[in-house]
Every structure is written in C-alpha cells, then in structure tokens.
Amino acid sequence: MKTETRKEEIVQTAAKLFKEKGYSAVTMRDLAKAMGIKAASLYNHINSKQDILKDIIISLAEEFTQGMQLIKSSEATSIEKLKKIVSLHIHITSRNPNGMASLNNDWMHLEEQKHHYIQLRHRYEDDFRQIINEGIKSNEIKKSNSDVMLFSMLSTLRSLYLWIPKKEDLNTETLSQNLSEVLIDGINK
Amino acid sequence: MKTETRKEEIVQTAAKLFKEKGYSAVTMRDLAKAMGIKAASLYNHINSKQDILKDIIISLAEEFTQGMQLIKSSEATSIEKLKKIVSLHIHITSRNPNGMASLNNDWMHLEEQKHHYIQLRHRYEDDFRQIINEGIKSNEIKKSNSDVMLFSMLSTLRSLYLWIPKKEDLNTETLSQNLSEVLIDGINK
DNA sequence: TTATTAAACTAACGCTTGTTAGTTTATTTG
DNA sequence: CAAATAAACTAACAAGCGTTAGTTTAATAA
Numbered sequence A, B: 001m002k003t004e005t006r007k008e009e010i011v012q013t014a015a016k017l018f019k020e021k022g023y024s025a026v027t028m029r030d031l032a033k034a035m036g037i038k039a040a041s042l043y044n045h046i047n048s049k050q051d052i053l054k055d056i057i058i059s060l061a062e063e064f065t066q067g068m069q070l071i072k073s074s075e076a077t078s079i080e081k082l083k084k085i086v087s088l089h090i091h092i093t094s095r096n097p098n099g100m101a102s103l104n105n106d107w108m109h110l111e112e113q114k115h116h117y118i119q120l121r122h123r124y125e126d127d128f129r130q131i132i133n134e135g136i137k138s139n140e141i142k143k144s145n146s147d148v149m150l151f152s153m154l155s156t157l158r159s160l161y162l163w164i165p166k167k168e169d170l171n172t173e174t175l176s177q178n179l180s181e182v183l184i185d186g187i188n189k
Numbered sequence C: 001t002t003a004t005t006a007a008a009c010t011a012a013c014g015c016t017t018g019t020t021a022g023t024t025t026a027t028t029t030g
Numbered sequence D: 001c002a003a004a005t006a007a008a009c010t011a012a013c014a015a016g017c018g019t020t021a022g023t024t025t026a027a028t029a030a
Helices: A004-021 A030-035 A047-071 A078-095 A098-106 A113-136 A144-157 A162-164 A172-185 B004-021 B028-035 B049-072 B078-095 B099-103 B114-137 B146-158 B160-166 B172-184
Strands: none
Touching: A004 A047, A004 A078, A004 A098, A004 A113, A030 A078, A047 A078, A047 A098, A047 A113, A078 A098, A078 A144, A078 A162, A078 A172, A098 A144, A098 A162, A113 A144, A113 B049, A144 A162, A144 A172, A144 B172, A172 B146, B004 B028, B004 B049, B004 B099, B049 B114, B078 B099, B078 B114, B078 B146, B078 B160, B078 B172, B099 B160, B114 B146, B146 B160, B146 B172
C-alpha cells in the first residue's frame, strides 16, 4: 500500500518553493534537492509538476467555497458575516500559508482546472459583494462605493499569507478581532 | 542614433506579458511574437531578459521613494499624509499598472539589483509605519495595533495594479477620495 | 550616389527543462 | 525464507531556453 504521506511531503515542500520563486521558476531538480533525493525519484509519488500545483490550489479553493456557503446560510447580520469571512481567511491561511501563495500567484499556470478555479473565485467574490450590498440596504454599512470596499477587504485578506508567517506567536483569534476592527471601523479616531 | 522608443515598446510589452504569466514563464520568443519580430532581433535593442526586468522595477521603486520623501517632509497632519500616500500609489499605478505587477510579483528574480530593491522597500515601509505611529501619538489615529493598520493599507495599495485597469473610466481623484475614506474611516455606518 | 545606420533576419550554440525506462536497495508481509 | 512492495537510483530523451554571430534590407545623411 502506498504511503500517502510521502506525496504530501513533496506537495508541501513544493508549495514552500513556489511561494519563494513562483511555480515556473521552480524546477523539478530544485524540488528534488529540497527533498534530498533525485528528480526522477519524485515520479514514484507524483504524476507531474502540473499535478502538484493542482493539488495545492484546488483543495484550498474548495475550502473557501465551503466556508462561504456556511456563512451565507447563517443567521447573522451583514457585519457579523463580514467578520466571519475575515476569520475564515485567517484560519485557512494560518494552516497553509505556502499553499495560499500559489492560490494567489500561480493559478494562471493551471491547465485543465484553470476554468474551474476561475469560476469558484468569481462565485466567491459575488457572494462577498452581495453580503456588502445587503449591509448597505439594511443600513449597517456606509452607502459609499461598495466595489472599493470589496476590493480593499479582499486585497488585505489575500495578502495574509505574506504576513501571518512573520508573526508566529500571534493568536489567530486576536488577529481576527484586530483585523476586523481595522477593516470595518477604519483607523480614524 | 538609436531610437530609444523601440526599446521602450519592448519593455512595455514585456511588462504586459510579465503581468499575465510572471517573469519566469515568459520566454524571449513569447516577447518577440508579441512584438511581431524574431527573438534574436530583440537583442538589437535590449541587453538581456534580466535587464528588462530591472528597467521595469527599479524606476518604479525610485518613484515611490521620491514620492515618500516629499510626503515625509511636508507640513501636514498624519491623516493628510496617509491620504497623500494613497494618492501616490493611485497615480503611479494608473500610469503603469503592468509594471506594478512586476514590482509586486517578480522582484525576487532581480539579480544585482535585488538587494537595492529590498532596501528601498524596507525604507518605504518604515516611513509608512512612522507616519502611522506619529498619528497615534498625536491622537489622530486609534491606539490599536499599528502593524495591522500598516499591513491592511499596504496590501490594498499594492493590489491596485489589478483593479485600476478594470475601471478604465474611473477618475483617479475620485478613486483617491473613495479609497482614503474606506481605509481611514472604515465601512461601518 | 555613396556611406551610414537602425532594425530586421537565419542559423546555431550550450544548457536546462520535465519526464520516462529500467534497475537497485531495503523494508515489510505471507 | 521467499515474495512483494516502496522508494530510491542512473542514464537518457526531446523540446525549449537565453543568447551570439554574422547577414540582409530599407531608410536616412553626406
């Protein structure tokens, strides 16, 4: 029986290298060296370089989709839903920041799954936007440009993969509260 | 006498391709095809692929450095300085969004200039942080986590290159006001 | 007209890429 | 012990990479 853990080691190591230099700049020989083996040996565990990227990205994309479904269908005010989105990003990212780098920066190198990924991302953004618009309708959120709000929140949440690993001893609950406060209430006194 | 404009066409075309696929995934043959010539012909105008990347990134990095110096030395409140930083990012990015993609995503593929770039970026972040901290001291800005504030603002500003080209008919002054409002006052009513 | 020059071309180079085939080694299972 | 299996290895491949050398073409300057 194949030990699935060796493959996962390879995928995790690949994610780390992809974060540092991007998918295209990482060679199978780089990856092999990082694993302490020869490049050809990698193929006892994985099908192709492409397949590694797919493994990294698609599972994360589906985690976000699933999380968003739960938030959408929850009984909560719009502001509470936004806080849950912040928390979702922080929890997924802190578990796998390297993979999040690929999700953000290397999705265009997907092949068969690229269309699927783009679809999931668009649906996610649409759900996010709708929550903001509902908040505007219900007078919870300012009636200014909702596209700017969506853009600003998403940009920040998508950059978490760069920031979370630098603050190792940071409690994710505290971060979630701090970040929600800044994103929702601003910085002005 | 060499016409400098042909080289600039190549650099601009390269920036566009680098934005779409990243520096490493763009070959000189891709770039040549986009210019309607053969790969070897590119070398009548440029020294190397590396050199194109350097041209794109370093000039932009120095624009930011220069802009930050002006803001630092200006007579303005901390909040006003932050608004000027927002405006700086929007103006530089709207002039050259493709180049900003390389600045954000391909800087690690610089060679001799990588250290210089990293230095400029650190100084920029330090100046940014100091403006926030001064605002906290002078009671203009909330006394919550200033690292979170810096991270959130910078993440949003660094993502502008993805967003500005999608909103072509957008007035940069209006955008600057809207974005400053969201970043500084939040979205909460 | 002749000389100069900008900007394209063809052909090729040495190197690196992802990947395959076939083999060896060491551990686990019947 | 024998058989099976996981996981490494060596060697090699065809294709693609950035880049160079030398040449041709067409427009401009003397």
